[in-house]
Amino acid sequence: MALLEVSDLSITFGGVLAVQNVSFSVEAGVVYSVIGPNGAGKTTLFNLITGIYRPKSGDVRLDGEMVTGRPPHELARKGVARTFQNLQICMNMTAIENVMLGGHLSVDRNLIKGMLRFSSVRRADAVLREKSAELMAYVGLGAYVDADASVMPYGALKRLEIARAMAARPRILFLDEPAAGFNPTETTEIDGLVRKIANSGITVVLVEHDMKMVMNISDRILVLNYGKKLTEGAAREVRRDPAVIAAYLGKAA
Amino acid sequence: MMRTNYGLFILAAILLALPLLLPNTYYFDIANRMAINAIVVLGLNLLIGYAGQISLGHAGFFGIGAYASAVLTTHFSWPPIAALCAGAAGAALIAAAIAPPIFRLRGHYLAMATLGLGIVISIVLKNEASYTGGPDGMSVSPLSVFGWEIFGERQWYWLFAGILLFSVWACQNLIDSPFGRALRALHGSEVASQVVGVGAARYKATIFVLSAFFASIMGSLTAHYVGFVTPDTAEFSHSIELVTMVVVGGMASVYGSVIGAVLLTALPQALTTLEGWETVAFGTILMLSMIFLPKGLGPTLAAKFGSAR
Numbered sequence: 259m260a261l262l263e264v265s266d267l268s269i270t271f272g273g274v275l276a277v278q279n280v281s282f283s284v285e286a287g288v289v290y291s292v293i294g295p296n297g298a299g300k301t302t303l304f305n306l307i308t309g310i311y312r313p314k315s316g317d318v319r320l321d322g323e324m325v326t327g328r329p330p331h332e333l334a335r336k337g338v339a340r341t342f343q344n345l346q347i348c349m350n351m352t353a354i355e356n357v358m359l360g361g362h363l364s365v366d367r368n369l370i371k372g373m374l375r376f377s378s379v380r381r382a383d384a385v386l387r388e389k390s391a392e393l394m395a396y397v398g399l400g401a402y403v404d405a406d407a408s409v410m411p412y413g414a415l416k417r418l419e420i421a422r423a424m425a426a427r428p429r430i431l432f433l434d435e436p437a438a439g440f441n442p443t444e445t446t447e448i449d450g451l452v453r454k455i456a457n458s459g460i461t462v463v464l465v466e467h468d469m470k471m472v473m474n475i476s477d478r479i480l481v482l483n484y485g486k487k488l489t490e491g492a493a494r495e496v497r498r499d500p501a502v503i504a505a506y507l508g509k510a511a
Numbered sequence: 512m513m514r515t516n517y518g519l520f521i522l523a524a525i526l527l528a529l530p531l532l533l534p535n536t537y538y539f540d541i542a543n544r545m546a547i548n549a550i551v552v553l554g555l556n557l558l559i560g561y562a563g564q565i566s567l568g569h570a571g572f573f574g575i576g577a578y579a580s581a582v583l584t585t586h587f588s589w590p591p592i593a594a595l596c597a598g599a600a601g602a603a604l605i606a607a608a609i610a611p612p613i614f615r616l617r618g619h620y621l622a623m624a625t626l627g628l629g630i631v632i633s634i635v636l637k638n639e640a641s642y643t644g645g646p647d648g649m650s651v652s653p654l655s656v657f658g659w660e661i662f663g664e665r666q667w668y669w670l671f672a673g674i675l676l677f678s679v680w681a682c683q684n685l686i687d688s689p690f691g692r693a694l695r696a697l698h699g700s701e702v703a704s705q706v707v708g709v710g711a712a713r714y715k716a717t718i719f720v721l722s723a724f725f726a727s728i729m730g731s732l733t734a735h736y737v738g739f740v741t742p743d744t745a746e747f748s749h750s751i752e753l754v755t756m757v758v759v760g761g762m763a764s765v766y767g768s769v770i771g772a773v774l775l776t777a778l779p780q781a782l783t784t785l786e787g788w789e790t791v792a793f794g795t796i797l798m799l800s801m802i803f804l805p806k807g808l809g810p811t812l813a814a815k816f817g818s819a820r
Contacts, residue, residue, distance in 0.1 A: 308706060329705070331706075331711070334705075335708060351695055359709075362704075368687045372689065375762075423707075425564070
């Protein structure tokens with residue numbers, strides 16, 4: 259059974275069919291990419307699957323369990339994690355606190371115990387801090403551990419998003435344009451990082467514009483255009499698909 | 512991160528030394544009022560400064576505590592401690608009941624809803640005159656705990672100082688705990704905190720209930736301390752005073768809450784010499800402090816002297 263199964267998912271925004279009857283499934287352990295021209299509905303699709311938006315119709319199944327329209331904090335418990343294209347970093351916190359936030363569900367969140375400084379809570383939090391520092395090193399942010407998030411450069415914040423998502427120890431990780439705004443060298447680094455994450459056994463679903471990166475690391479690719487599924491298949495099939503070439507480059511005369 | 516809590520030591524030292532410096536009970540009374548406000552403001556700052564929400568009706572919860580103690584001890588001869596607990600439980604229940612609908616709102620709308628809540632509570636207190644004495648208020652018996660009566664400004668001082676010290680310590684712990692981190696994250700990015708598993712609605716409701724609970728307890732103690740309650744305690748202007756203390760002292764700053772409460776309690780007393788112009792001076796000082804210290808006193812001082820929080 260596929261880890262993620264999406265069937266006939268649709269949503270409209272004021273009459274605009276942003277995502278229309280999209281179906282696909284993602285096997286555990288693969289890197290699955292969603293591509294398409296600007297405004298094709300890629301991020302909207304992510305938002306539907308991760309519970310930010312409620313779909314108008316259609317189903318999302320995670321490991322066979324129906325999770326359509328469940329709020330994000332419940333999906334987090336089921337092993338769903340994601341990053342945001344338009345950075346969602348808590349600028350009022352330090353970098354490592356942002357990563358520790360990712361491990362929220364793995365520690366004791368009890369209010370009273372926290373207020374009274376229970377040593378069990380402190381100890382578990384200290385362990386989480388250590389793990390978070392390791393994760394920051396893993397994504398290449400070792401130098402920023404004690405920095406305030408608000409002083410970090412854009413590129414570092416993109417990586418911080420990934421570290422936070424990883425801290426949740428997800429089964430399936432949705433990366434929304436992790437290399438957006440990066441130069442080719444940085445993109446190659448992110449490419450390597452995503453590969454490293456996938457090799458560690460986490461299923462990765464990726465939205466990305468950088469075609470070289472997508473073709474390099476994806477096992478399968480879903481192509482969206484105007485909210486509809488254009489095609490789906492292995493990277494090398496999709497690359498040659500005339501409909502995809504037409505959508506990106508326009509039809510040959 | 513473990514670090515020596517110098518701030519708490521300094522606060523404890525000040526609280527211990529203060530009685531030696533205060534010349535008479537009038538000054539003890541002011542110190543007590545500062546402590547009362549500081550404790551309520553600490554709770555309110557968790558909601559406003561850390562969680563990024565707002566309550567313009569917080570005096571309502573203070574009023575619930577004050578009147579629960581006044582009415583239950585006077586008309587029903589409850590022991591003060593039982594009345595205090597009942598008031599706090601009632602305030603917490605009301606907060607928990609209204610939290611789900613009002614925290615669906617944001618910004619100005621949330622402000623309006625909490626404002627309405629405070630007004631409703633103060634109207635109820637005014638209209639239930641047979642129990643509450645209406646706009647004239649009612650007197651409250653002194654606080655006695657298991658036969659031991661707390662009497663006089665000096666004894667009360669030690670009680671309030673103890674609660675203040677505990678509250679500061681508990682707030683600092685809370686903010687450093689996983690719960691507090693989730694709370695701050697809600698302020699930073701609600702959607703990001705949700706996708707890592709923070710149930711935003713529950714966290715907002717919990718901190719709202721907690722701050723209402725503390726406000727109610729302080730309302731009860733204040734009623735016994737002053738010996739008299741009026742509906743003014745639950746009034747809109749009192750809510751605004753509390754929010755002003757949070758903002759002037761510094762949002763998301765524990766010591767800022769204390770500084771804000773101390774200054775804004777002292778200021779009207781200090782300005783009484785201006786005879787009629789005190790409100791003008793008070794307003795001017797508030798405006799100037801917001802223009803030149805927009806982050807509030809606590810964070811500004813912390814940045815200047817390089818200490819944390």
